[in-house]
Amino acid sequence: MMEIKGTGIGQGVAVGPVVRMAEALPEPVDRPSHLDPEREGERARASLSVVAAELANRGAKAGGAAKDVLEAQAMMAEDPSLIDEVTKLLATGKTAERAVYESFAAYRDLLAGMGGYMGERAADLDDISQRVIAHLLKLPAPGVPNPGHPFVLVARDLAPADTATLDLDQVLGLVTVDGGPTSHTAILAREKSIVAIVGATDAASLADGDTVVVACR
Amino acid sequence: MVERTVRIGSTHGLHARPAKLFTQAAAASGAAVTIQKAGGAPVNAASILAVIAQGIDHGDDVTIVVDGGDESAVLDQLVELLSTDHDE
Numbered sequence: 001m002m003e004i005k006g007t008g009i010g011q012g013v014a015v016g017p018v019v020r021m022a023e024a025l026p027e028p029v030d031r032p033s034h035l036d037p038e039r040e041g042e043r044a045r046a047s048l049s050v051v052a053a054e055l056a057n058r059g060a061k062a063g064g065a066a067k068d069v070l071e072a073q074a075m076m077a078e079d080p081s082l083i084d085e086v087t088k089l090l091a092t093g094k095t096a097e098r099a100v101y102e103s104f105a106a107y108r109d110l111l112a113g114m115g116g117y118m119g120e121r122a123a124d125l126d127d128i129s130q131r132v133i134a135h136l137l138k139l140p141a142p143g144v145p146n147p148g149h150p151f152v153l154v155a156r157d158l159a160p161a162d163t164a165t166l167d168l169d170q171v172l173g174l175v176t177v178d179g180g181p182t183s184h185t186a187i188l189a190r191e192k193s194i195v196a197i198v199g200a201t202d203a204a205s206l207a208d209g210d211t212v213v214v215a216c217r
Numbered sequence: 218m219v220e221r222t223v224r225i226g227s228t229h230g231l232h233a234r235p236a237k238l239f240t241q242a243a244a245a246s247g248a249a250v251t252i253q254k255a256g257g258a259p260v261n262a263a264s265i266l267a268v269i270a271q272g273i274d275h276g277d278d279v280t281i282v283v284d285g286g287d288e289s290a291v292l293d294q295l296v297e298l299l300s301t302d303h304d305e
Contacts, residue, residue: 072237072265075244081264107266114272117232121269 006200007181008216009189014173018210019147021155021162025130025139028097037090044086044096047135051128052077054141065191069124069160069184077128082107097136104129120184127159146170152214154206158185168192173214175203219289220282223296228304231273235303240265242298248286250295252279262295 033040052074059070076082082103089099104125112122127142134141144153144162150172155162157178174196179185181198189196195214197203206212227235243250243262251259252268255278260267262281273279279299283292 068234068237072233075237075240075265079264079266080261081267107270110270114270117229118269118272 002202004175004197004200004202004206006175006197006203007186009181009186009196009198010193011216012195013216014152014195014214016150016152016172016211018154018206018208018212019145019151020206020208021145021153021158022140022142023156024142025133025137028095028101028133030098031095032093033090033095035095037087037093040090040094040096040099041087043136044090044100044132045083047096047132048077048083048086048100050135051131054131055128066160066188073124073128073160076125077132097133100132100136101129104132123157123184124159144171152212154203154212156204157183158188160184160188168194173197175200175206175212175214177201177204218282218284219292220280221292221296222278222280223299225273225275225277225279226300226302228275228302230275230277231271231279231299232269235298236265236269238303239295239298240268242295246283246286246291246294248288248291249284250291251282253282254279 055070055074055077059067059074062070085103085106086099089102090096108122108125111118111125130142150170152173152175153171154175157176158174171194174185174189174194176185176198177200179198183198185196186198195216197214197216225231231239240263250262252262252271253259254271254273257271259282260271262268281292281295283295
């Protein structure tokens with residue numbers, strides 16, 4: 001038996017099979033688009049607005065502290081300054097995927113450089129960016145998997161959009177490789193009374209179907 | 218076009234929830250609204266990213282400019298939002 005340590009959130013024990021959350025999408029390749037900028041612009045705006053609606057929806061369902069966070073994220077997905085930036089990049093012949101990636105990354109770097117609260121919003125922007133790019137590529141949105149049976153969710157880190165919509169009947173516990181006691185995962189795990197271990201570096205080696213005991217004390 | 222300078226009332230500045238409330242109100246007003254931190258450049262008040270990227274803190278003075286629509290009423294509403302402490 002292998003023991004993996006991290007920072008425990010809450011108290012309790014959960015036992016169950018591991019289901020891993022999909023890893024991040026690769027960075028979109030910077031190649032010239034074969035579509036014209038207007039068409040790419042339509043694609044980008046459509047995906048941004050679908051993701052904004054999804055985030056707002058999740059916020060409405062989640063309520064509480066998560067609602068404000070998700071509503072703010074929905075606004076970021078349809079932010080007029082961001083859309084201006086995307087449009088500017090598309091005019092240079094980039095694909096919608098690449099323009100969305102670069103525009104969010106520019107704001108992410110700006111906010112990360114400010115530190116503190118702004119630094120945390122930087123991670124939110126990465127999450128929104130991934131969702132929009134997944135929608136453009138017609139890939140499943142990154143997020144909490146739904147295997148149809150109770151499971152222990154293992155992820156690199158969880159974004160507010162993920163933790164807010166965890167189905168308590170299915171998610172026995174949470175283990176994240178990154179994140180600390182003040183991460184979104186930890187805050188929302190406390191709010192929803194889900195047993196969680198954050199910053200469990202060695203959890204990266206866990207595979208789907210492994211049985212784990214999550215113990216916090 | 219109407220403008221006014223106001224001091225930020227929220228304890229944690231124009232971040233998080235206060236920034237969201239402000240940009241939502243600016244976007245919903247139908248008017249062109251800019252917010253300018255003392256010493257900075259005016260940015261689109263309907264853009265949450267542009268607003269939080271200004272790093273506006275508690276006690277900072279910001280200038281709001283409203284152009285179009287029911288300018289005075291919009292300005293009053295936004296000034297009220299900014300001077301209130303939403304983090305209490």
